Amino acid sequence: MYRYDQFDAQIVRERVAQFRGQVTRRLSGELLEDEFKPLRLQNGVYLQLHAYMLRIAIPYGQLSPRQLRRLAEIARDYDKGYGHFTTRQNIQFNWVALKDIPDVLEKLAEVEMHAIQTSGNCIRNTTTDHYAGAAQDEVLDPRAWCEIIRQWSTFHPEFAFLPRKFKIAVTAAEHDRAAIRVHDVGLHIRRQGGETGFEVHVGGGQGRTPHIAALVNPFVPEARILDYLEAIMRVYNRYGRRDNKYKARIKILVSELGEAEYIRQVEEEFAAQRPDEKIDLPAEEIARIHAYFAPPPLGAKPEVSNRFEAAKAADPVFARWARVNLHPHKTPGYASVTVSLKPLGVAPGDATDTQMEVVADLAEKYGYGDIRVSHAQNLILPHIALDDLPAVHAALDAAGLGAANESRITDMIVCPGLDFCNLANARSIPVALEVQKLFADPAYEEDIGKLHINVSGCINACGHHHVGHIGILGVDRKGEEFYQILLGGRADEKAALGEIVGPGLKADDVPGAIHRVVEFYRARRTSPAEKFIDTLERLGHQPFQEALYAAG
Amino acid sequence: MPLVKDGAEIANDWSFVPDGAVLPDAGKVSVSLGRFLALKQGQENGPLPDGVRLGPEDDPAALESYLPELSLIEIDFPRYTDGRGYSQAQLLRRRFGYAGELRAVGHVLRDQIFYMHRSGIDAYETRRAGLSQVLEALAEFTEAYQPAASGPAAVFRKRHGA
Numbered sequence: 108m109y110r111y112d113q114f115d116a117q118i119v120r121e122r123v124a125q126f127r128g129q130v131t132r133r134l135s136g137e138l139l140e141d142e143f144k145p146l147r148l149q150n151g152v153y154l155q156l157h158a159y160m161l162r163i164a165i166p167y168g169q170l171s172p173r174q175l176r177r178l179a180e181i182a183r184d185y186d187k188g189y190g191h192f193t194t195r196q197n198i199q200f201n202w203v204a205l206k207d208i209p210d211v212l213e214k215l216a217e218v219e220m221h222a223i224q225t226s227g228n229c230i231r232n233t234t235t236d237h238y239a240g241a242a243q244d245e246v247l248d249p250r251a252w253c254e255i256i257r258q259w260s261t262f263h264p265e266f267a268f269l270p271r272k273f274k275i276a277v278t279a280a281e282h283d284r285a286a287i288r289v290h291d292v293g294l295h296i297r298r299q300g301g302e303t304g305f306e307v308h309v310g311g312g313q314g315r316t317p318h319i320a321a322l323v324n325p326f327v328p329e330a331r332i333l334d335y336l337e338a339i340m341r342v343y344n345r346y347g348r349r350d351n352k353y354k355a356r357i358k359i360l361v362s363e364l365g366e367a368e369y370i371r372q373v374e375e376e377f378a379a380q381r382p383d384e385k386i387d388l389p390a391e392e393i394a395r396i397h398a399y400f401a402p403p404p405l406g407a408k409p410e411v412s413n414r415f416e417a418a419k420a421a422d423p424v425f426a427r428w429a430r431v432n433l434h435p436h437k438t439p440g441y442a443s444v445t446v447s448l449k450p451l452g453v454a455p456g457d458a459t460d461t462q463m464e465v466v467a468d469l470a471e472k473y474g475y476g477d478i479r480v481s482h483a484q485n486l487i488l489p490h491i492a493l494d495d496l497p498a499v500h501a502a503l504d505a506a507g508l509g510a511a512n513e514s515r516i517t518d519m520i521v522c523p524g525l526d527f528c529n530l531a532n533a534r535s536i537p538v539a540l541e542v543q544k545l546f547a548d549p550a551y552e553e554d555i556g557k558l559h560i561n562v563s564g565c566i567n568a569c570g571h572h573h574v575g576h577i578g579i580l581g582v583d584r585k586g587e588e589f590y591q592i593l594l595g596g597r598a599d600e601k602a603a604l605g606e607i608v609g610p611g612l613k614a615d616d617v618p619g620a621i622h623r624v625v626e627f628y629r630a631r632r633t634s635p636a637e638k639f640i641d642t643l644e645r646l647g648h649q650p651f652q653e654a655l656y657a658a659g
Numbered sequence: 660m661p662l663v664k665d666g667a668e669i670a671n672d673w674s675f676v677p678d679g680a681v682l683p684d685a686g687k688v689s690v691s692l693g694r695f696l697a698l699k700q701g702q703e704n705g706p707l708p709d710g711v712r713l714g715p716e717d718d719p720a721a722l723e724s725y726l727p728e729l730s731l732i733e734i735d736f737p738r739y740t741d742g743r744g745y746s747q748a749q750l751l752r753r754r755f756g757y758a759g760e761l762r763a764v765g766h767v768l769r770d771q772i773f774y775m776h777r778s779g780i781d782a783y784e785t786r787r788a789g790l791s792q793v794l795e796a797l798a799e800f801t802e803a804y805q806p807a808a809s810g811p812a813a814v815f816r817k818r819h820g821a
Contacts (some may be wrong), residue, residue: 190769391819
């Protein structure tokens, strides 16, 4: 993984000092709250319902054991003993005192971490495939380019006060696990005749007015990608709407201009760059950063592990976990492990300090020191030898991290909702937990197969309800919480927005309705191999909608 | 309102004349882009000012051919959070090669000044930040990740001996 050199370390150190000064000026009253707000936001500090929240950047979801242990320490010393992993592959602490934040940032800087641009109307943390560097279907490891984009976007002087927040996602695999088509900019790394380049999608997003991104350029050579991003950002900074925050995202600019005119403006700006305006990243710098992401020294292993096979035969619980939570690795004899942060009864994405330490230890002992955060709010150990899986599973299980539900119905993406967030209209976590209970039997859940349920507590869609196979959206109607159900969303390479099926349901009626939809699917699928989303596509929404409202 | 340039607080001897108000015959005067172009192109008669104030929606490309005649361009930041002026500044400096004074006016606060400086703005008419605060803000970062109109060379060049 990337390591800071003297320049990176210097910039982060100076940032801590700068923010310490800003907090001091705020606490003394020199800075007004209105003036402080954009500053604290650009450092991930939100004022929530109960307290300040601190969101820490985990660039492209990459963590070392040392970093994860530091997060555990912060959870213990400055929060209530847990942290919340987010859909942006970051972590949030909900109970940190403002006066302590500069000290927390200093502790983060010691382990090469920060909270820069984790909020505010600027370029946010770049996200990517959580199996990067391990997946069989990637053309190259996308993390190096994410790091290049991280550096380019950090304190970019022209793009710190954009019309609205700006999110970039990168994938290098045909199967898109980074949801690039629902990002402001989605980049798909491709190889074309020996050359590396980027397929550029712009203007996707969720929120109140969800859009699937437009394909803006099929291939920008790697040496020009930062210049192309500069052109995209400049057109947006100059012409994105600033009169209405709900119309200020780049998706609105693209849709109001029309794709063709938008593309023309970007290409015109790109073509107008003079030689000395171009970023012209030296090839040595591209190579330097790629070198940090060299594959770990995985020893040669047979494709089949006798120890792994024997453990599966002996222990059905382990066997189920192995069927559900492993992803194939590009090297024979290894697998990528999903550490589920969605056990029954826990707020999705939460991990305690001791759980973080368990995962850090396992990564160190068995996983080449590599840990990822997925946008589905789980942790990943990307390189585990099949031989070591029984030991890894036993340790995870003992720490309450043994749930076998990756991409299954209880592996929900859920926003914090009205329990924490002052934007929310309805609670998210309690509804999600009630739905989880109905599918608590692991055999039943495994039989249902892959099915994404995403839950948001308001139309800002932090819980990605638009792109869940089943989406649940909390709304407020005259002081009462209602939940609208959406069907047919997906965030992968076939990205689609779910459609609201009909009138909202009361919280108590949601689990039953979901259960009926799932039972309808099980009755009508051609075989257990046909996934929910495929049956839905084959039969259309109508019969599912009828099942949803079929309560007696 | 303090005005800081080149490491010193200076007196402001320029005045902005709003559209419709009478232009003085002499003195350091700035006008809106629209008025400047009208004067330049003969739709309005009057003395030609050598200062222009850009609003956030103005396109600096309209000034490209007149830049050698101008000694002041003011960029108006009506609100702290409106970042269009940074793009205008970068365009003026880097694409059009403007070399005169580029001054930030409007809602200019201490914590924007580092970004303004890097975008090519070299004079700051601040709401209330005085010289020491401006200098402090300018010194907050000694390194920068990306090329820009002004400030340190990009880290990726320094790493490779540039």
